[in-house]
Amino acid sequence: MAKTLIGPRLRELRRERNQTQAEMARTLGVSPSYINLLENNQRSLSVQLLMSLADAYAVDWRDLTRDETARRVADLRHATRDPVLKSGRPDIQELRGAVDHAPRLVDLFLELHEVYRTALEKILNLAGDNGADELLRSSPETVIHNFFRDHGNHFPELEKAAEGARDGTFTSPEDRYFVLRQLLEDRHGITVRIRRLGDLNDALRYYDETNGVVHLSQALDTANRAFQLAHVLCLVAYPEAISDIVLRSGLKSQHALARLRVELANYFAAAFLMPYDAFLQEAEAAAYDIDRIATEFSTSFEQVCQRLTTLQREGARGVPFFFLRIDKAGNVTKRFNSTPFHLAEYGGSCPVWNIHAAFYQPGVMMPQFVELPDGARYFTISRTVHRPVFSEETQDRRVTLALGCEAKYAHRLRYASSYKFDDPKLYAPIGLNCNLCPRQACSQRAHQPLLMELPIDENRRGSTRYES
Structure with missing residues (x-):
């Protein structure tokens, strides 16, 4: 038998029976000193004594030898x-x-x-909720985010449905919009109409199910028109795939269920336009150059970022990314996550993270190595993109997209190739938000942290008004 040390479990077993070492020794027919040696892992357990323990205390010997x-x-x-x-x-x-x-x-x-x-x-x-009534409720967006995260942001049944829908139809990404129009009309009797801006009351897509017409705003570019048609294709051709996932979600709120159906159809649309195997192969070949991937598949920068978070198929995984979209006020308007990390769950408010500085350099890719207070390290890339502009009121609707992964994957991304990984100053010290961040002497601190007291010296002015 291999050397077996069970000191902590033996001590716990004895104490559960309210026995002294001498009493346990008499029960097992050994000396108290031997029990003491066993409990301190200074002697290994023999097979004979293991069987005696199992018999005398009515326990499974496998529970005793399980090494945790x-x-x-x-x-x-x-x-x-x-x-x-x-x-x-x-x-x-x-x-x-x-x-x-x-x-x-x-x-x-x-x-x-x-x-x-x-x-x-x-x-x-x-955090951020106002009003006592809201404190005990989670928003549909949070519920859906958690559901996607719990599934690794990967749904094999939707990937399979997207593969079946393509069925070798497309010869090039540029044809997808036109082929999708024909596919909807031939198989489902649905026509597509491009509408003037005022016709849809600022909506970008409206599916008139009764009359079998998809109305698309002329504000959408070709990549987003194709995405919206793929979304509708999922709803009309694969409702059972969505229903099966929705049914096992266990969600009760009608708002959450409606949001879940929308996000699942969006997942299908991305899988349809960016086939898993080809997309993963291109991502690896391009060292995750997002612009190059977007060009290859004739999709948008944001669509590629979101699709990169779904590459979690068993046996064919990509870099595990998280993705955030932030507006100019610092609100996280979209969040997808194939990781369990707190930065992906709650991050977005720290001014040291360059997701906010990206607004000052529109369209420029901004890489950054960051470290949380618990020592967790990540590599992130941030860049602004424009939302559809179709009037004077909709100008300058930039948002920042942030894509991130654990620092150990950074060597696989071309955006990190110019960095010296052994540079002690490589990582920017960030937090989740000022209310919870324990970092001291941070020049960007805006609030006293909730869980600790920062040192205050009335004779000294520190870098912020909260400590000295």
């Missing part, structure tokens, strides 16, 4: 790296010692940390 030490050490290491803890971090030997010799204390610490993280997430989820 590595996982618990990892959990403990993650918790002790939380930036809210200011003292020196224990090394790996200290963490293992705590797991081996004080397992119940470790459990309590991890439980307390989990309670803290849960409270923090609730604050983050509620």
